[in-house]
Amino acid sequence: xxxxxxxxxxxxxxxxxxxxxxxxxxxxxxxxxxxxxxxxxxxxxxxxxxxxxxxxxxxxxxxxxxxxxxxxxxxxxxxxxxxxxxxxxxxxxxxxxxxxxxxxxxxxxxxxxxxxxxxxxxxxxxxxxxxxxxxxxxxxxxxxxxxxxxxxxxxxxxxxxxxxxxxxxxxxxxxxxxxxxxxxxxxxxxxxxxxxxxxxxxxxxxxxxxxxxxxxxxxxxxxxxxxxxxxxxxx
Numbered sequence: 001x002x003x004x005x006x007x008x009x010x011x012x013x014x015x016x017x018x019x020x021x022x023x024x025x026x027x028x029x030x031x032x033x034x035x036x037x038x039x040x041x042x043x044x045x046x047x048x049x050x051x052x053x054x055x056x057x058x059x060x061x062x063x064x065x066x067x068x069x070x071x072x073x074x075x076x077x078x079x080x081x082x083x084x085x086x087x088x089x090x091x092x093x094x095x096x097x098x099x100x101x102x103x104x105x106x107x108x109x110x111x112x113x114x115x116x117x118x119x120x121x122x123x124x125x126x127x128x129x130x131x132x133x134x135x136x137x138x139x140x141x142x143x144x145x146x147x148x149x150x151x152x153x154x155x156x157x158x159x160x161x162x163x164x165x166x167x168x169x170x171x172x173x174x175x176x177x178x179x180x181x182x183x184x185x186x187x188x189x190x191x192x193x194x195x196x197x198x199x200x201x202x203x204x205x206x207x208x209x210x211x212x213x214x215x216x217x218x219x220x221x222x223x224x225x226x227x228x229x230x231x232x233x234x235x
Contacts, residue, residue, distance in 0.1 A: 006152065009185070013155055015043045025092055033070055034090075037083035040066045041093055043156065045110050051118055052129065054096070057106040060084075062159040064147050084108070094119060098129050146177050153181055154190045161192045172199050176207070 021038075029035050040063065044055045060066060060080060070079040087108075088095045094109045096119050107129075109115035121127040146165055151157055157165075168177055180198040184190055 009153060009190070010188070012190075016046055017042055021092075025090065028090070031083070031086060033079050033083040034086040036066070036069050037080070037087050038092060040069070041087065041108060041110075045108075051114070052122075052127070053115065053118075054107040054109045057084075057108070059159060060108075062162070064157050064162050065151060096122065098122075149178060149181055150192075153185050154192065154195070164192065164196070168196070168199060172203065176202065 017039075021042075025038070026035075029038070037060075040060070041055055044059065044063075045053055048054075061077075066080075067076055070076055070083065072079065074082075084093075084095070087093050091111055094111050094115060096107045096109060098105045098107055109119060118127060122129065146169060147157055147162065150161070150165060165177070176199055177195070180195045180202075183198050184195050
């Protein structure tokens, strides 16, 4: 049985798409994985700033949402490679192969004027890729419950937060992350930093079963939580 989407949360973030995508590209896409890779690339690319705006293949491999989205009859690596081939073949994105020591890294740029100029400068040596950090990839067998809970209530995962979620699962008792996410939603503080501070405070000061009930009462009366981070959840 398929899980029904519970609805969009308040104060959610949005990702923009170029208007021309709807008229010049979308009508011609017939493969669902091509559509998915387009959406994920736009999601990762558009918030980036600077002359070199790209998404690396390692970043895409480490994206848990994308990994779950492309999961199906084909292995993830096969589905990803084919989807990227269709997206670059259609001309929506550009692939650039960068050298990392003795290895190579595939980078994906939006096919716009700024990126075309940047790639030309990379090719002739006018620009160099500095600090191209490797990204730790995730495996398809990793549990997705906490990741799914985070994306449904807080926002899209990125590789840094995914790694911190995995570390938090090792550092804190079972169920704490779920309750901390609920606490963040209750107090309209939808970000990982706030969730992590809740976990740290529970670890330092102890945690009772009445914590969330008390916090809801305090939110309604405008009081503060006790403890180091209490000032962050004032109504």
